[in-house]
Amino acid sequence: MGKIHDAIGDRLARFLLAQPVFFVGTAPLAGDGHVNVSPKGMDGTFAVLGEHRVAYLDYTGSGIETIAHLRENGRIVLMFCAFDGPPNIVRLHGTGRAVLPSDPEFDGLRARFPKERTLGQRAIIVVDVQRVSDSCGFSVPLMDVRGDRDLLDRYHERRDPAYFDDYWLTRNSASIDDLPGLPAAP
Numbered sequence: 001m002g003k004i005h006d007a008i009g010d011r012l013a014r015f016l017l018a019q020p021v022f023f024v025g026t027a028p029l030a031g032d033g034h035v036n037v038s039p040k041g042m043d044g045t046f047a048v049l050g051e052h053r054v055a056y057l058d059y060t061g062s063g064i065e066t067i068a069h070l071r072e073n074g075r076i077v078l079m080f081c082a083f084d085g086p087p088n089i090v091r092l093h094g095t096g097r098a099v100l101p102s103d104p105e106f107d108g109l110r111a112r113f114p115k116e117r118t119l120g121q122r123a124i125i126v127v128d129v130q131r132v133s134d135s136c137g138f139s140v141p142l143m144d145v146r147g148d149r150d151l152l153d154r155y156h157e158r159r160d161p162a163y164f165d166d167y168w169l170t171r172n173s174a175s176i177d178d179l180p181g182l183p184a185a186p
Contacts (some may be wrong), residue, residue: 003137007051008092012132015090016048016080020145024056024125025077026069026096033177034139036065042148044114052129054078054092057113059152060120060164064172067098067123072177072179076127084144092130100182119162120156122172122182 005012016022021041027033040046045057056078058067070076076096082088099106100123109124172182 002133005132008054008129008132009051012090013048013135015082015088016054016092018046018082019082020148021081021083022046022056023081023104024066025079025081026066026075028069028175028177029073030177032122033179034175036063036069038063039118042117042152043114045067047112049109049112049126052094053126054129055112055124055126055147056099056115057121058121058123058125059117059157060167061152062175063069065110066096066125067172068175068181069175069183070098070125071095076125078127081138081140083108083138083140083179084142087140088134089137090132092127093131093133094127095147096125098123098125099126100141102118117153120152120159122164122168 008016013055020043024038024040025036027035030165042057044113047055049055061170066076074095074097078092080092101121106124109126113124168182172178174181
């Protein structure tokens with residue numbers, strides 16, 4: 001039923017890249033802190049960087065939980081489910097970090113993704129994967145994908161650059177548990 005893999009091989013990489021949505025889980029160290037699970041999607045926003053490294057593009061949104069948790073403790077899990085074809089769930093446990101546009105390695109990482117969807121981008125989340133596992137996925141429903149939503153793109157297109165600087169400062173500088181989020185406007 002379940003298996004631990006030594007690395008992200010070609011077959012697993014193809015599976016991961018083919019999924020239209022994945023889920024990111026993080027948590028603060030405090031026992032009374034809020035666990036966060038975020039759905040991620042949009043074609044071209046996830047990349048397999050190596051056998052033990054993946055990354056995804058992080059866009060301006062309502063919260064900053066993932067980045068705040070990674071800054072505090074680095075713990076992260078990404079979960080991918082097959083909603084069509086053979087049932088499968090893959091989890092990537094590891095240590096993550098946010099690479100901001102001002103960081104020296106940002107441009108090299110950004111080149112691993114299509115150039116679309118740059119407006120509103122706050123960071124690239126890089127995960128050094130320590131554990132790769134899969135499980136049956138027998139209870140995951142079969143679903144058909146109709147396509148990406150364009151709402152985030154359209155929302156960001158209506159904003160000027162000053163909007164993002166203000167948003168990051170006023171709404172993304174701390175998590176709901178008051179952990180530091182973005183250190184400054186990226």
